[in-house]
Amino acid sequence: MHQVLQEAMSMKEEIISLRRQIHENAELAFDLPKTKKLVTDTLCSIGCEPKPLGGGITCTIGSGSPVLLLRADMDALPQTEDTGLPFACKDGACHSCGHDAHTAMLLAAAKILKAHESELSGTVKLMFQAGEETLLGSQKMIDAGILENPKVDAAMGLHMNFGPCGDFDLHAGTMTYAARQMMPSADEFKIKVKGRSAHGSCAFQGISAVSAASAIVTALQQLLALELPADEKAILSIGSLHGGNASNVIPDEAVIMGNFRAYNPQYRALMQERVREIASGIASAWRAEAVTEYIAGVAPNINDPDLAAEMAGYAAEVMKKVEVIPPVKGSEDFANLCSHVPTFFANISAGSPDDGYAYSMHNPKAVLDEEALPYGAAVHVNCAINWLANHK
Numbered sequence: 001m002h003q004v005l006q007e008a009m010s011m012k013e014e015i016i017s018l019r020r021q022i023h024e025n026a027e028l029a030f031d032l033p034k035t036k037k038l039v040t041d042t043l044c045s046i047g048c049e050p051k052p053l054g055g056g057i058t059c060t061i062g063s064g065s066p067v068l069l070l071r072a073d074m075d076a077l078p079q080t081e082d083t084g085l086p087f088a089c090k091d092g093a094c095h096s097c098g099h100d101a102h103t104a105m106l107l108a109a110a111k112i113l114k115a116h117e118s119e120l121s122g123t124v125k126l127m128f129q130a131g132e133e134t135l136l137g138s139q140k141m142i143d144a145g146i147l148e149n150p151k152v153d154a155a156m157g158l159h160m161n162f163g164p165c166g167d168f169d170l171h172a173g174t175m176t177y178a179a180r181q182m183m184p185s186a187d188e189f190k191i192k193v194k195g196r197s198a199h200g201s202c203a204f205q206g207i208s209a210v211s212a213a214s215a216i217v218t219a220l221q222q223l224l225a226l227e228l229p230a231d232e233k234a235i236l237s238i239g240s241l242h243g244g245n246a247s248n249v250i251p252d253e254a255v256i257m258g259n260f261r262a263y264n265p266q267y268r269a270l271m272q273e274r275v276r277e278i279a280s281g282i283a284s285a286w287r288a289e290a291v292t293e294y295i296a297g298v299a300p301n302i303n304d305p306d307l308a309a310e311m312a313g314y315a316a317e318v319m320k321k322v323e324v325i326p327p328v329k330g331s332e333d334f335a336n337l338c339s340h341v342p343t344f345f346a347n348i349s350a351g352s353p354d355d356g357y358a359y360s361m362h363n364p365k366a367v368l369d370e371e372a373l374p375y376g377a378a379v380h381v382n383c384a385i386n387w388l389a390n391h392k
Contacts, residue, residue, distance in 0.1 A: 004385070005318040007112050008378035015373040018042065019104035023085075026076035026093035026100070030055045030130045030137070035074045035103070039128050042107050046114045048126075054144030055137060056129040061113045062120035066391045069125045069146070069155040069341075070380050071334060072106035073099045073132035082364040096366040098160030101350065103128060105158065105373055109380035122388035123150055131333075135186060135296040138333040147340055153391070154307055156344045156383060157334040158376050162351035162368045163360030166328060170352035172372035173320030175379060177346035178327045179308055183301035184235070184261035185268040186331030187294055191216060191256040191279045193243070194289045200248035210243040212288040213254035216279050217241060220258070223274060228267055235329065236260040236271070263300050263327055301335035304342035311344045314386045318378040330361070344383075348376040 001009070008015075018038070025034040039057050043050040050059040056074070079094035089095065106126060113124055127146055131137030146152070161170060168176050193213045198206025217238050224234050236258065243254025260275070262268040276292040283290035316322045328347070337343050350372035351357030359366040 002318050004382045005378040008108065008374040011108050012374045015104050015108045015377060016370050018107055019100050019373060020087040022100040022103055023095045024087040024089055026089040026095045028078055028093050029075055029134050032074055032130050039103060039107065043110060046111045048110060048114060053146060054141035055131060056127065056141050058125065058127055058146060060123050060125050061110065061117055062123040064122055066153040066388060067123045067125055067150045068384050068387055069127055069152045070106060070109065070384060071127040071129065071155060071157040072102040073129050073137065074103050075099060075130050075133055077133055077362060079364045083367050085367065094364050096363055097361045098368060099132065101160045101368060101373060102158065105376035106380060108377035112381045113384060120385065120388055121392040124384045125152060135298050135333045138336040142336055152341050154342045155337045156311060158379060159332065159347050160350045160368055161347035163357050163366060164353045165360040168323055168325045169321060170349040172350060172369045173375055174323060174349035175315050175319045175346050176323045176325045176349065177308060177312060178303060179324055180303055180305055181263045181300065181327045182303050182345050183328055183330060183332050183335065184263045185298060185300045186259060186261050187272060187297035188259045189275060190293045190295055192291050193254040193283055195252045197252035198250040200250060203250050206250035207287050209251050209254040209288055212283045212286040213241055213243055213256050215286065216282045216290065217256060219278050219282050220275065227274060232264060232267055234260065234262040234267055261331055265300055268300065298331055298333045298335045299339060301332050301345055302338050303344055307342045307344045311383045314383045315379045318382045319375055348372055
């Protein structure tokens with residue numbers, strides 16, 4: 001067994017304990033007092049000097065250049081957990097996306113790296129971020145300077161993958177990644193449609209915001225087919241349409257909420273522009289007005305091909321299997337780092353449906369295989385040690 005994996009395996013019970021503490025005390029968005037305290041206390045206990053930054057926590061291990069950033073997210077989802085686990089969260093938050101595991105794995109990696117600090121050929125910068133589920137967390141830390149002092153040369157992140165979420169190996173001990181386009185962008189939008197109220201018997205005296213909004217929804221559903229190349233993968237979803245509160249009143253306001261995802265930055269920009277134009281144009285055709293607001297968004301998550309190949313090689317030394325897969329459909333705000341430095345993002349398999357893991361991410365019934373945790377920690381460590389040495 002590789003020395004790094006052996007060290008991570010020796011910490012398995014400790015990693016599981018950390019993960020379960022975070023899981024049981026799941027917190028939302030940027031309001032993470034218990035989680036931040038656990039992260040801070042754990043880092044201090046191993047001799048690190050963590051500090052708050054941009055809603056998250058950072059610290060460094062080693063010194064000098066080059067600098068590799070390792071990132072984990074800490075927030076949960078606003079769900080009522082339904083796993084029946086003895087350490088299930090009971091406060092209306094749920095770590096069904098695996099962020100509890102991400103944080104525990106990086107804390108374990110920090111402990112191993114700190115023990116080998118004198119052997120590092122540069123600096124590892126740790127990034128524990130809040131607010132990933134809001135798609136705003138990584139950008140807050142970027143704006144606060146996470147990529148500076150010391151200046152980051154490359155960044156890496158890992159995500160748990162479990163349940164029926166793809167046609168690839170999901171058994172613990174497997175890492176999967178895409179060679180370039182890893183995950184699509186995600187842009188959440190709100191369209192406010194303004195009309196004029198009238199009595200239901202005199203619709204001609206009003207302007208129905210609901211009718212205009214319905215026409216906008218229909219037009220948006222045609223956007224991908226009519227304006228993107230047939231071989232370009234993209235997704236547009238309408239999740240909400242609200243307007244009016246009585247059957248005999250022409251509503252003067254309606255609100256549409258949706259999102260779209262694209263793997264190509266060019267088509268992400270096109271969709272941002274066309275959603276606004278279509279909403280405004282369709283509304284105008286019905287004498288209404290429409291204002292489109294983008295609430296949150298992240299760029300496509302694109303792996304640097306050279307960095308991905310290099311890190312996959314280091315990961316293969318501590319994993320049972322490393323598998324190249326097609327791009328996945330979910331989005332991740334780690335992607336905000338991609339436009340600043342070369343990045344590598346990969347999935348750590350943590351539970352196959354073959355072994356009874358029947359629910360995937362964002363399901364309140366989801367559970368993951370904790371046997372995967374030491375593997376994730378080992379990947380962080382082995383990639384960091386070897387990448388720093390190779391780029392000194």
